[in-house]
Amino acid sequence: MNRVDQLKSFDPEIFDNLLKERDRQDAQINLIASENYVSPIVHLASMNALTNKYAEGYPRKRYYAGCQFADHVEEIAIDRANQLFSSEYANVQPHSGSQANHAIFNALLQSGDTIMGMSLNHGGHLTHGATVNFSGKDYKAVTYGVNEKGLIDYDQVREIAKKTQPKLIIAGFSAYCGILDWKKFRTIADEVGAYFLADIAHVSGLIAGGVYPNPIEEADILSSTTHKSLRGPRGGIILAKRNPDLFKSLNFGLFPGVQGGPMMHIIASKAVAFKEAMTEDFRQYQQQILKNAQAMVAVFLERGIQVVSGQTQNHLVLLDLTNTEHTGKAMQEKLEEVGIITNKNTVPNEQRSPFVTSGIRLGTPAITTRGILENEAKEIAHLISDVALKAYDVNQIKSKVLDITQSHPVDLNYLV
Numbered sequence: 001m002n003r004v005d006q007l008k009s010f011d012p013e014i015f016d017n018l019l020k021e022r023d024r025q026d027a028q029i030n031l032i033a034s035e036n037y038v039s040p041i042v043h044l045a046s047m048n049a050l051t052n053k054y055a056e057g058y059p060r061k062r063y064y065a066g067c068q069f070a071d072h073v074e075e076i077a078i079d080r081a082n083q084l085f086s087s088e089y090a091n092v093q094p095h096s097g098s099q100a101n102h103a104i105f106n107a108l109l110q111s112g113d114t115i116m117g118m119s120l121n122h123g124g125h126l127t128h129g130a131t132v133n134f135s136g137k138d139y140k141a142v143t144y145g146v147n148e149k150g151l152i153d154y155d156q157v158r159e160i161a162k163k164t165q166p167k168l169i170i171a172g173f174s175a176y177c178g179i180l181d182w183k184k185f186r187t188i189a190d191e192v193g194a195y196f197l198a199d200i201a202h203v204s205g206l207i208a209g210g211v212y213p214n215p216i217e218e219a220d221i222l223s224s225t226t227h228k229s230l231r232g233p234r235g236g237i238i239l240a241k242r243n244p245d246l247f248k249s250l251n252f253g254l255f256p257g258v259q260g261g262p263m264m265h266i267i268a269s270k271a272v273a274f275k276e277a278m279t280e281d282f283r284q285y286q287q288q289i290l291k292n293a294q295a296m297v298a299v300f301l302e303r304g305i306q307v308v309s310g311q312t313q314n315h316l317v318l319l320d321l322t323n324t325e326h327t328g329k330a331m332q333e334k335l336e337e338v339g340i341i342t343n344k345n346t347v348p349n350e351q352r353s354p355f356v357t358s359g360i361r362l363g364t365p366a367i368t369t370r371g372i373l374e375n376e377a378k379e380i381a382h383l384i385s386d387v388a389l390k391a392y393d394v395n396q397i398k399s400k401v402l403d404i405t406q407s408h409p410v411d412l413n414y415l416v
């Protein structure tokens with residue numbers, strides 16, 4: 001019996017759900033801005049013998065014997081991350097972006113210190129000071145937001161920073177369609193004597209592909225996930241260059257501060273993903289992500305659907321449904337019914353709860369991986385507009401979704 005059959009016969013319940021999930025991913029249009037499909041080789045590289053290895057510590061300074069190959073793998077991953085982002089320090093061990101941020105807080109701050117990040121409601125991340133997260137519980141969090149145009153008002157950021165004197169300023173987002181002005185954040189951080197953390201989780205692929213500015217010269221530290229636009233396995237990284245005095249404490253902040261043993265098998269897969277991200281194909285992929293997002297925005301504007309900030313300069317599009325008959329939650333559900341996967345999202349000056357919201361967040365990394373170009377991106381935007389404007393037949397849209405997905409299958413045959 002081969003291994004797939006062994007798994008199927010030993011654990012049919014799990015096997016069945018895995019197959020169904022694979023088929024769901026193939027059959028639906030995935031517009032979750034933070035998701036992607038890893039390549040088969042990145043996936044393959046995550047399934048290896050290093051899953052059995054404890055390697056607490058860092059290369060050549062481990063707490064276990066037998067780490068020779070784990071060391072090589074981690075050193076290769078570090079070198080590639082540094083090459084990709086022009087950094088001089090890389091920690092490839094964080095299990096996630098949140099763990100990376102936790103380690104950075106741990107390295108730079110004392111509990112009770114003031115930190116400043118973008119408000120969750122305005123597009124920031126949980127770990128940028130949300131009251132329900134360690135960042136808002138263990139630290140005194142102050143937030144900045146976006147103006148009525150949906151853009152960051154740097155004068156407001158400066159004003160809040162001067163008033164509250166944060167020790168750490170965070171720039172980065174989960175839902176923002178613009179280009180962040182890293183230099184302005186640097187200047188403000190200098191004016192108040194704060195560290196500057198650029199959380200590039202959403203745009204790290206775009207940065208690696210050269211279509212979004214790299215903050216490595218401006219920020220003291222960068223954090224990222226590896227699985228969003230960067231298209232690697234799930235995980236996080238910490239990068240730095242500007243401030244070598246921090247390198248040691250960043251390492252210590254993660255291990256032993258926040259994590260124990262690194263997931264060495266995933267670090268191998270991260271290394272392969274970083275190598276992919278250095279290719280010309282990857283650069284073109286990132287350019288296409290941007291073109292697809294902008295093509296979708298053009299359709300929404302033409303159809304009278306409100307787009308937060310009226311444009312996008314990255315992979316994200318935020319629809320404001322306030323003027324439609326849908327809440328974000330209802331729209332997410334209607335779209336799921338026809339096979340288009342999105343997530344409800346708060347919009348600037350949101351009046352509804354985070355469980356209901358007035359917006360929908362869309363992103364193009366996953367559809368672009370499956371080979372969708374502008375014309376089909378526009379077709380998808382028309383389908384979404386039809387749903388938003390209640391001008392549609394469910395079965396008709398479902399069949400158009402299937403036409404699109406069937407002409408762009410994703411290579412997900414890991415299990416068969």
Ligand code: DSN
Nearest residue numbers: 033034097125174201
């Ligand atoms: N949950 C991620 C997102 O969807 O943007 C951020 O960590």
